[in-house]
Each structure stands twice: as C-alpha cells, then as structure tokens.
Amino acid sequence: MRVRDFLNLTGSSLIAHRMRSFLTALGIAVGIAAVVLLTSIGEGVHQFVLSEFTQFGTTLVGINPGKATTAGTSMGMFGTERPLTIEDAQALKRLPFARAVVPFVQGNAEVEAGNRRRRTTVYGAGPDMPDAFSMKVKSGRFLPEDDPTAPRAFAVLGSKLRQELFAGSSPLGQRITISGNRYRVIGVMESKGTLLGFDLDDTVYIPAARALNLFNNDTLFEIDVMYDEDTPVEKVVKGIKDTLKARHGRDDVTITTQQQMLDVLGSVLDILTFAVAAIGGISLLVGAIGIVTIMTIAINERTNEIGLLRALGAREGQVLRLFLGEAIVLAAVGGLSGLALGVGMATLLHAALPALPVQVPVTYVVLAEAVAVAIGLVSGVFPAYRAAKMDPVEALRAE
Amino acid sequence: MIELAGIHRDFQVGDQTVHALDDVSLIIGDGEYLSIMGPSGSGKSTLLNLIGLLDRPSSGRYHLNGQDVTSLSDIAQAEVRNREIGFVFQMFHLIPRLTAAENVELPLIILGLSPEQRQPKVAAALEELHMTDRSHHKPEQLSGGQRQRVAIARAIVTEPKVLLADEPTGNLDHNSGKAVIAILETLNQRGITLIMVTHDTEMGQRARRRLRMVDGRISNEQNGAA
Amino acid sequence: MALHNIDVLRFSWRALRGFPSRTLLMLIAMAIGVSAVVLLTSLGEGARRYVTGEFASLGTNLVIVFPGRSETAGINPSTMMGETPRDLTLEDAQALLRDRSIRRIAPINVGSAVVSRQNRSREVVILGSNHDLLTIRHWQVGQGRFLPQADLDRASPVAVIGSKIRDELFAAKRALGEWIRIGDRRFRVIGVMGSEGRSIGVDVQESIIIPVASAQQLFNTASLFRILVEAKNRDAIETAKQFVIALLQERHQGERDVTVITQDAVLQTFDRILGALTYAVGGIAAISLAVAGILIMNVMLVAVSQRTAEIGLLKALGAAPQQILLLILTEAVMLSAIGATAGLLLGQVGSYFIRVSFPLLPAYAPAWASTAALTVALITGLVFSLLPARRAARLDPVLALSRR
Known part of the structure; x- marks a missing residue:
C-alpha cells in the first residue's frame, strides 16, 4: 500500500467521525498544553533566577571564615576564633589571577542625614566592589583606593537610601552619621533591585575596616575574589586555599565558586520543572486512555470493514498499520493543537503578568510533540493488534 | 482450476465439535457456473470461505490452479485473494465513508498500484456495471441494487479468475436480485468462474452445475439445465 | 409516569x-x-x-529576638545575618525575665571553632547558651547532664557535645569528665546530647554547647546572635512580644533596633x-x-x-x-x-x-x-x-x- 493511500484511508475515517476525533484529540491537546505551559513557567523562572545570579558575573569566588558544616552553611561568619581579616584580602589581591578582591562586612545601623534618619543595611566593602559585582556608580565615585587598614570616612549610598535621606537635593559632599560616626557621601549607586530578599538599594557602603570597627567585629563575613576568565576555577580555588593556609597555618575557610552555586541552583530548578511537567503529564496519560477507548470502539464498529479488507487481500500488517496510523494521527494532531494552545497561553500569561517570567523551551516543545506521537503509537498498538488478528470470516459476519 | 480433496472443517462450539465440512471433495473447472444450496448450517458458506482462502481446512488438500494453497502463509494467501479471487457479499460490505469509486479502488490500493494505474481500471469496472454516473456517490445515496453493482465492480477490478458470491441477492428485492444475477452470469460467460451460495431455489436453479449440501456433505449434484 | x-x-x-x-x-x-x-x-x-x-520542635510559645532591624521589610536575610553597632547583650537577655508573661529565656551565640582532643581535631559549630535551652528546645540529654543552672555571665569551662562529635573525638571511649580543647581554651565534657534534636539549619549532633559567657569570650564578642524567649502560654505570646520590644527599646536609649518575631508568624x-x-x-x-x-x-x-x-x-x-x-x-x-x-x-x-x-x-x-x-x-x-x-x-x- 502506498503512503498517500494509507494517509487517505486513515484521514477518511477520522473525518467521518469528526466529533469523536475532535474530542479524542482534545484530550491529548489539553495534556500537552498543560505540560507546555507548566514547563514554560518553570523554564522562565529558571532563566530569571540564573540571570539574577549571573548579573554579578560568573567568575566570582566567595570565601567565608570557618569550615562548612554538613548542614551546608558556615557558621564562621557569626563568630570564629580564626577570623578572616582585611590583611587576608590584601594577600589575595596579590594572586596573579585576582582581578578584584572585595572584603565584605554586613550589618544593620541607623543612618542620619540632617534630621532624617533611617535604619538600614550597612555594607563594609572595598574599592573593587563595583568591578567585582558589575555595579555602576550613578553619580560621584565609589570608595577610593585608600590604605585598606586605615581608610578615610567616606560613604556611598544605594539609590533608595539616597531618596530617603536626600530627596530632591544632591547628597554628594554631604555629611551623614552612621551610629554616631560621621562620614562624607562621595557617590550614589545605580539601582540594582532586590536579590533573594536582599534589597541592594536600601544600603550604604563604607570601607570594610570602618565597618569592622563600627560593629566591633574582628572577622570579615566574606572575601569575594573575581578572577581572570582564562584561569581554570580549580587553580583559583587552590591558589586561594594555599595563600590562606600559609597565613592561618591551617585550612579554615569555606570557598564557594559562583559556578558551583549556579550548577546547584540550575539542577534544582531543572528537577522542579521536570516534576511539574510530570504532574501535567498525568493528563496526557488520561488522554492516552482516551485514544485506547475510542480506537477500541472504532474497531468494534468497523469489524465488517476489517473483514472486507482482509477478503480483498489486505495483510494483517496492513490492517495493523491502518489503525495504528489513525491513533498516531489523532495524537499528533492533538499534540500540535496542544502546543499551539500551550504556547498561546504562555504568551498571554506573559502579556498579562510581565513580572512572571515565561519562556517556552524549544526542546520541551519538540519533546512534547514526540511524546504525543509516542502516546498515539503506544495506545494504538493494542486495539490495532486486535483488529489485525481478527478472523476475517467472523469479522465479515459480525452485526 | 479448483481441486478440493477430503476437506474437513471442524469448529469447537462449547465442548462440542461441529463438523461444518465433512470429507468434501470437489473439482471446479475454469469458467464453470456453480451454485451451492442447502439449509442453514449445512456448511455452504464455510465451503465458500475455504475456497476464498478466508478460512483454512482442518484437514484435506486444496489446489488452486495446480498450486497447493493450504500450506501458504497468511501473507501469501492474502496476495492470492487479492489477485485471483473476487468476493460479493449479501451485506455488500461497502465502506460507508468512501464513494463508490473509492470503494472499487480499494483492492488496487491494497495491491499497491499507483493512482495512474488504478484510475482506468476503476473506470472500466464501473462502466461494465453501468455505474459510471454514480461513481462519486456514497453508499447511503445508492439503492440496494446499485450498492451490489458497486460491490461487484470492486470484486472484478483486479480481474480475478474466480468470483465468489455469498447470497448476492439475499438483501435485494426480486427485480434487483434478478438484475444482479444477470450481471454475474454475463461475467461468467466471459470466462470467469462463478461460484454462488444461495438458498433461493429459483436463482440456484439457473446454474449449470448445482450442489446441494446437508450436514457438511455434498448430498447431490446436478448438471445441465434444470 | x-x-x-x-x-x-x-x-x-x-x-x-x-x-x-x-x-x-x-x-x-x-x-x-x-x-x-x-x-x-x-x-x-x-x-x-x-x-x-x-518548627514545633524548635519549642512552644516561642518569641525570637534578633539584633538589628531594617525598614524595608520585617524579616529579611540581612537582619538575620547582619551585625549592629549596638549589641544585644546578656544584660538585655537577663532583663527579659522581669515580665510575668515570660517563663524562661535562652540567649544564643553561634560560631565555629576548631575542637581537638589528643591528636583528633575538627571544625565544629559552637552554640553558646544556658541551662534553659534544653527545656525550650525540648531536647534530651543522652548521657551526663546539660549546662548547669548558673548566672548568665559565668564562663564556666564545661561543654555538652553532640553524639557525632563524641564518636569522632572519643570513638568508643568514655567522654564524660574528659577535657577537650575548643579554640585556645579547655572545656570539660559534662554531657552528650541524645539522638533526638535536629533543628532547622543546625544539627545538634554535630555541635557543641557551652555556656554563653564562655562562647562570648571564645569569639571575643559582647553581642548575642539571638535570644529565644518562651512565653508562659499561648495567650501570653503577644504580651511577651510587646514587652520585649518595649523593654529593649528602653534599654537601647529609645532606639528600636531589634527584630522580634513569634514562632507562630514564621509557622x-x-x-x-x-x-x-x-x-x-x-x-x-x-x-x-x-x-x-x-x-x-x-x-x-x-x-x-x-x-x-x-x-x-x-x-x-x-x-x-x-x-x-x-x-x-x-x-x-x-x-x-x-x-x-x-x-x-x-x-x-x-x-x-x-x-x-x-x-x-x-x-x-x-x-x-x-x-x-x-x-x-x-x-x-x-x-x-x-x-x-x-x-x-x-x-x-x-x-x-x-x-x-
């Protein structure tokens, strides 16, 4: 039998029962649309989170005091008898691959300017910070290259804090007080938004050594090192480890590479997307049962036709393929309309809620259609096999 | 030439064995006109199905044109059915969603001919049955007699040597029935072997050779004009 | 019909x-x-x-006090992790016990330090706290006893260790009464935690608990990581919360620089x-x-x-x-x-x-x-x-x- 004749015969029977074919394909379409829509949302969230993270660059390594516990986090930043110091940061800066090194202290204090006051996050940082985290200064300049152990009392404001304290007037050159200590504002940062609950705009940046003093602390929270893209990350980690080991006499820090974090985050989000797709896939399973049911009914109804085809000399294989073809076409058409439906809804969703990131992953789209065809194949096999194995004499005689 | 020798066909009904055909031997020459009559359950349809290779005997030998067809594979039997044998049924068995022409085309599609090869054959078969002007009608738009003519066109479109008709007039009124028989006889006169199962004595008597079956056996045979 | x-x-x-x-x-x-x-x-x-x-296993009727407060949102990671110029002190913690709505408190300090015994050593999470922590957290002591009832500012050299730490430092030997070194100080093991007691973030079995004053000396700090406050009963939670806020504001020269959350809110x-x-x-x-x-x-x-x-x-x-x-x-x-x-x-x-x-x-x-x-x-x-x-x-x- 020729392919075209095969398709004509298959098509004619599907068209003859329009309503039935439509409803069967609709079952598959709903399932595929659900999977496509859900994975689109999943993929959108994935992309969104990754871009949030990579906005700081991917060649970053974070060093925290203390060894990580099995719970995953280092408790060293809360207190340790082996502090991470500004001198450590200076030593790391001498490493050949270190493009930027930022000592980092974080805290919470009340900031005063004139008669306005606001409780906010205080970051103790170094002059390399804009470089390392690809942050931009909106006006003025960032903290200058002072002696890191005795820097001048300069402060740089986040955009939101600037609004709160200096609405309408220029903050540059103004004096502010942070917990009783006076600083001069030398710059304002561009808005960065929030990242996982950290409001990066409601902040003030001061030199790390002054922050340590302010908070009466002797260890840095973290040192961030941005390395040359050409240097392999293993070499960076080893260089840092060796330097600090030489200075501390033991290996007592936790090193986290940005890449590691991205990998972990990526795989977690992948699993989530997959899980959601699988739950949506339950509808596909039900749709597949729909195909089995309708094909079973069709074969019962068309028993005479099967007998006739056999009497006219059709082989078992030809009968099998005819009915299998019907199931596959049903599923494939359902799959295609489900794709259109899913992509359409994803686009609508994106238009209605721009905040919700939606991204239709091409691989999932192709996969979804392949799955639909496979569903047709699998759910068609049993009824089609029954049709092929029918005794032609019995089939012709059936009412 | 159809040669049946010692054919048995047993069916299992419940825990009983029914002997639908009980030692049937029969030789039918090319171009013969044979009718098989007998009461319900006498085995006449079973015999027709066996000749048409829709069924296999429990024992015995069946040679078609000198070839032993009992031992052929299912696929090879299907091919023989497609090329050598045409079927006409009581219920017509037209596919309702296909037009008359498409129904006639079906055996050629199964054979694997191209549309260009099929087209003239379909047209010729329909012409032969005077159904050319109905070729684009669906079966439900045709009368019973017209449906059976389409079915006969389908049976002869592959130019088979044998035409098997199972109660071809059973679902038709008297006049349509006579017309259909006339068509089948015309085909027989052109050399096709015509084997017809019927319980209508008037139709059956028209055949030159008449078999009567009772309980799975050929109880008597008549030759010549009745 | x-x-x-x-x-x-x-x-x-x-x-x-x-x-x-x-x-x-x-x-x-x-x-x-x-x-x-x-x-x-x-x-x-x-x-x-x-x-x-x-969360329930963290304790019942809990109110948790963090140093620091941000105006952006009630609770965010920066208040949970940051430091403040003004410490949350042991005296603050002690003062909380004055109200009738509060049954008991546990000040907490957290850090990590190298712990060693003979030639074995490893980095361990150190919890500085007091006697009442055990009751507040519903933990069980496996062997020996928990931190003694004592004044909060008394830095006694005693330690209660997690069972995993016991296994690593002592293997099959008896741990009670033995001395271990935490950082540059010596502590005597007075108890081993029971197998109960996992809580979010910190595995008690991999921690060592010492008196809070000792922890402050060890980490050279006067400030607390947080204070756990257990209210008298469920109805007293809100009273306790308001009391804590008012008291600490008064003690901190009228500045409201702590974050107080109830366990219920988190839950x-x-x-x-x-x-x-x-x-x-x-x-x-x-x-x-x-x-x-x-x-x-x-x-x-x-x-x-x-x-x-x-x-x-x-x-x-x-x-x-x-x-x-x-x-x-x-x-x-x-x-x-x-x-x-x-x-x-x-x-x-x-x-x-x-x-x-x-x-x-x-x-x-x-x-x-x-x-x-x-x-x-x-x-x-x-x-x-x-x-x-x-x-x-x-x-x-x-x-x-x-x-x-």
Whole structure:
C-alpha cells in the first residue's frame, strides 16, 4: 500500500467521525498544553533566577571564615576564633589571577542625614566592589583606593537610601552619621533591585575596616575574589586555599565558586520543572486512555470493514498499520493543537503578568510533540493488534 | 482450476465439535457456473470461505490452479485473494465513508498500484456495471441494487479468475436480485468462474452445475439445465 | 409516569456492563485523575506537616529576638545575618525575665571553632547558651547532664557535645569528665546530647554547647546572635512580644533596633506557602479530571449513536425525553462515581505506601482534596454527558428505529 493511500484511508475515517476525533484529540491537546505551559513557567523562572545570579558575573569566588558544616552553611561568619581579616584580602589581591578582591562586612545601623534618619543595611566593602559585582556608580565615585587598614570616612549610598535621606537635593559632599560616626557621601549607586530578599538599594557602603570597627567585629563575613576568565576555577580555588593556609597555618575557610552555586541552583530548578511537567503529564496519560477507548470502539464498529479488507487481500500488517496510523494521527494532531494552545497561553500569561517570567523551551516543545506521537503509537498498538488478528470470516459476519 | 480433496472443517462450539465440512471433495473447472444450496448450517458458506482462502481446512488438500494453497502463509494467501479471487457479499460490505469509486479502488490500493494505474481500471469496472454516473456517490445515496453493482465492480477490478458470491441477492428485492444475477452470469460467460451460495431455489436453479449440501456433505449434484 | 430509581440504576448498570472494555477504560481514566489529585495533595500535605512539625520542635510559645532591624521589610536575610553597632547583650537577655508573661529565656551565640582532643581535631559549630535551652528546645540529654543552672555571665569551662562529635573525638571511649580543647581554651565534657534534636539549619549532633559567657569570650564578642524567649502560654505570646520590644527599646536609649518575631508568624508563613503549593499541585493534577470528562463525553456520544435503535424503541414504548435524558446521565454519573471511588482508594493506598517508605513524611491526603476530587469527578461526569444525553432525548423515534 502506498503512503498517500494509507494517509487517505486513515484521514477518511477520522473525518467521518469528526466529533469523536475532535474530542479524542482534545484530550491529548489539553495534556500537552498543560505540560507546555507548566514547563514554560518553570523554564522562565529558571532563566530569571540564573540571570539574577549571573548579573554579578560568573567568575566570582566567595570565601567565608570557618569550615562548612554538613548542614551546608558556615557558621564562621557569626563568630570564629580564626577570623578572616582585611590583611587576608590584601594577600589575595596579590594572586596573579585576582582581578578584584572585595572584603565584605554586613550589618544593620541607623543612618542620619540632617534630621532624617533611617535604619538600614550597612555594607563594609572595598574599592573593587563595583568591578567585582558589575555595579555602576550613578553619580560621584565609589570608595577610593585608600590604605585598606586605615581608610578615610567616606560613604556611598544605594539609590533608595539616597531618596530617603536626600530627596530632591544632591547628597554628594554631604555629611551623614552612621551610629554616631560621621562620614562624607562621595557617590550614589545605580539601582540594582532586590536579590533573594536582599534589597541592594536600601544600603550604604563604607570601607570594610570602618565597618569592622563600627560593629566591633574582628572577622570579615566574606572575601569575594573575581578572577581572570582564562584561569581554570580549580587553580583559583587552590591558589586561594594555599595563600590562606600559609597565613592561618591551617585550612579554615569555606570557598564557594559562583559556578558551583549556579550548577546547584540550575539542577534544582531543572528537577522542579521536570516534576511539574510530570504532574501535567498525568493528563496526557488520561488522554492516552482516551485514544485506547475510542480506537477500541472504532474497531468494534468497523469489524465488517476489517473483514472486507482482509477478503480483498489486505495483510494483517496492513490492517495493523491502518489503525495504528489513525491513533498516531489523532495524537499528533492533538499534540500540535496542544502546543499551539500551550504556547498561546504562555504568551498571554506573559502579556498579562510581565513580572512572571515565561519562556517556552524549544526542546520541551519538540519533546512534547514526540511524546504525543509516542502516546498515539503506544495506545494504538493494542486495539490495532486486535483488529489485525481478527478472523476475517467472523469479522465479515459480525452485526 | 479448483481441486478440493477430503476437506474437513471442524469448529469447537462449547465442548462440542461441529463438523461444518465433512470429507468434501470437489473439482471446479475454469469458467464453470456453480451454485451451492442447502439449509442453514449445512456448511455452504464455510465451503465458500475455504475456497476464498478466508478460512483454512482442518484437514484435506486444496489446489488452486495446480498450486497447493493450504500450506501458504497468511501473507501469501492474502496476495492470492487479492489477485485471483473476487468476493460479493449479501451485506455488500461497502465502506460507508468512501464513494463508490473509492470503494472499487480499494483492492488496487491494497495491491499497491499507483493512482495512474488504478484510475482506468476503476473506470472500466464501473462502466461494465453501468455505474459510471454514480461513481462519486456514497453508499447511503445508492439503492440496494446499485450498492451490489458497486460491490461487484470492486470484486472484478483486479480481474480475478474466480468470483465468489455469498447470497448476492439475499438483501435485494426480486427485480434487483434478478438484475444482479444477470450481471454475474454475463461475467461468467466471459470466462470467469462463478461460484454462488444461495438458498433461493429459483436463482440456484439457473446454474449449470448445482450442489446441494446437508450436514457438511455434498448430498447431490446436478448438471445441465434444470 | 415515572421510572423507579432502582430501574434506572439497573438499566444504566446493564448498559455499562454491555461494553466491559470501554467501561473499564473510562473507569481507569477517572481513577487516574482522582488518585493523582489525592496522591499529590497528600504529598503536599505531608511536606506541610513535616515542616510545621520541625518548627514545633524548635519549642512552644516561642518569641525570637534578633539584633538589628531594617525598614524595608520585617524579616529579611540581612537582619538575620547582619551585625549592629549596638549589641544585644546578656544584660538585655537577663532583663527579659522581669515580665510575668515570660517563663524562661535562652540567649544564643553561634560560631565555629576548631575542637581537638589528643591528636583528633575538627571544625565544629559552637552554640553558646544556658541551662534553659534544653527545656525550650525540648531536647534530651543522652548521657551526663546539660549546662548547669548558673548566672548568665559565668564562663564556666564545661561543654555538652553532640553524639557525632563524641564518636569522632572519643570513638568508643568514655567522654564524660574528659577535657577537650575548643579554640585556645579547655572545656570539660559534662554531657552528650541524645539522638533526638535536629533543628532547622543546625544539627545538634554535630555541635557543641557551652555556656554563653564562655562562647562570648571564645569569639571575643559582647553581642548575642539571638535570644529565644518562651512565653508562659499561648495567650501570653503577644504580651511577651510587646514587652520585649518595649523593654529593649528602653534599654537601647529609645532606639528600636531589634527584630522580634513569634514562632507562630514564621509557622504561618510556611503553612501558607506549602498550603498554596498543595493547592497548585492538586489543581494541576485536576486537569486530568477534565481530560477524563472529555473522554466520558466522547464515549457517551458514541454510545448514543450506537444505541439509536434502542433509544427509538424506548420512545416507541412510551419513554419521555426526560426519562431518556435521565438514563444517559445516570450512566455517566455512575461511571464517574465508580471511577472516582476507585481513584480515591488507589490514592489512599498510594499515600499509605509513601508513608511506609518515607516515615518522615506524614503524607495524609487532606479531606478537602478527596472531597473536591470526588465532587469535580461527579460534576465533570454530569456536565460532559449533558450533550450526549440531550442528543439522545431529542432523537426522532421513527428515524431511530428505521436506521440500522
């Protein structure tokens, strides 16, 4: 039998029962649309989170005091008898691959300017910070290259804090007080938004050594090192480890590479997307049962036709393929309309809620259609096999 | 030439064995006109199905044109059915969603001919049955007699040597029935072997050779004009 | 003229029995949908119960005090982790005990230090606290005793160690009464924690607990990481919270520089998030119920056209259109009811196996999910069979009988 004749015969029977074919394909379409829509949302969230993270660059390594516990986090930043110091940061800066090194202290204090006051996050940082985290200064300049152990009392404001304290007037050159200590504002940062609950705009940046003093602390929270893209990350980690080991006499820090974090985050989000797709896939399973049911009914109804085809000399294989073809076409058409439906809804969703990131992953789209065809194949096999194995004499005689 | 020798066909009904055909031997020459009559359950349809290779005997030998067809594979039997044998049924068995022409085309599609090869054959078969002007009608738009003519066109479109008709007039009124028989006889006169199962004595008597079956056996045979 | 209900049911049942394979397939479809909803919501519910259980094990009637406060939001990572110029001190903690609404407090300091004994050493999480921590957290001491009842500012050199630390430093030897070195100080082991006591973030079995004043010396700090406050009872939680805020504001020269949260608030947040997740997952699974509904509609349509003659006969025998409608609807609803019940059982069995395989996860399907799944299944069955039923009811008896 020729392919075209095969398709004509298959098509004619599907068209003859329009309503039935439509409803069967609709079952598959709903399932595929659900999977496509859900994975689109999943993929959108994935992309969104990754871009949030990579906005700081991917060649970053974070060093925290203390060894990580099995719970995953280092408790060293809360207190340790082996502090991470500004001198450590200076030593790391001498490493050949270190493009930027930022000592980092974080805290919470009340900031005063004139008669306005606001409780906010205080970051103790170094002059390399804009470089390392690809942050931009909106006006003025960032903290200058002072002696890191005795820097001048300069402060740089986040955009939101600037609004709160200096609405309408220029903050540059103004004096502010942070917990009783006076600083001069030398710059304002561009808005960065929030990242996982950290409001990066409601902040003030001061030199790390002054922050340590302010908070009466002797260890840095973290040192961030941005390395040359050409240097392999293993070499960076080893260089840092060796330097600090030489200075501390033991290996007592936790090193986290940005890449590691991205990998972990990526795989977690992948699993989530997959899980959601699988739950949506339950509808596909039900749709597949729909195909089995309708094909079973069709074969019962068309028993005479099967007998006739056999009497006219059709082989078992030809009968099998005819009915299998019907199931596959049903599923494939359902799959295609489900794709259109899913992509359409994803686009609508994106238009209605721009905040919700939606991204239709091409691989999932192709996969979804392949799955639909496979569903047709699998759910068609049993009824089609029954049709092929029918005794032609019995089939012709059936009412 | 159809040669049946010692054919048995047993069916299992419940825990009983029914002997639908009980030692049937029969030789039918090319171009013969044979009718098989007998009461319900006498085995006449079973015999027709066996000749048409829709069924296999429990024992015995069946040679078609000198070839032993009992031992052929299912696929090879299907091919023989497609090329050598045409079927006409009581219920017509037209596919309702296909037009008359498409129904006639079906055996050629199964054979694997191209549309260009099929087209003239379909047209010729329909012409032969005077159904050319109905070729684009669906079966439900045709009368019973017209449906059976389409079915006969389908049976002869592959130019088979044998035409098997199972109660071809059973679902038709008297006049349509006579017309259909006339068509089948015309085909027989052109050399096709015509084997017809019927319980209508008037139709059956028209055949030159008449078999009567009772309980799975050929109880008597008549030759010549009745 | 009215059909008896029992006759309607019997008629529908016979109709379904007449096509066993198609009936079975539709039942499976419905059952998959319902059991998916039941199973997935039971997973969500399990996760919710697990997390709330974990939080409850942190203690009861808890109010937690953090140093630092940001105006952006109530609680965010920067207040949880940051430091403040003004310390939350031991004196602050001590002062909290003045109010009647507060039963006990536990100041906490956290850090990491190298702990060694003879030639074994490792980095360990050090918790500085007091005697009451044990009661507040509902922990158990495995051997020996917990930190003694003493003034908060007394830095006695005693330590209670987690069982994993005991295994690593002492192996099979006796730990009680032995000396270990934490940083540059010596401590005597007075107790080993029982196997109970996991809490979010910190594994007690891998920690060492020392008096809070000792921890402050060790880490050279005067400030506390946080203070756990246990209110007298549930009703006193809010009073206690207000008292803590007012007291600390007064002690800190009128500046409100601490964040005070109640355990209830945190619990409710998690409860809400996981509850919403359960709804979402259940909803996604319910899409399959809609697909099953489409299938029922499809098959009922087929059934009506196949049984045209039968319906014509019923009409000829005097059946009213409403009765035909009733018959077809009964058939569909019966189908969804049986399928949904099977799905419900399947889902319950599935969640039972989840509970057996993962004893940590109390995966019980919430009642609302089972009820909703069942209701949705019945309604889909009914709604999707309306079209075929109406078609059957409107059949012209003469045409219906004459068609073969």
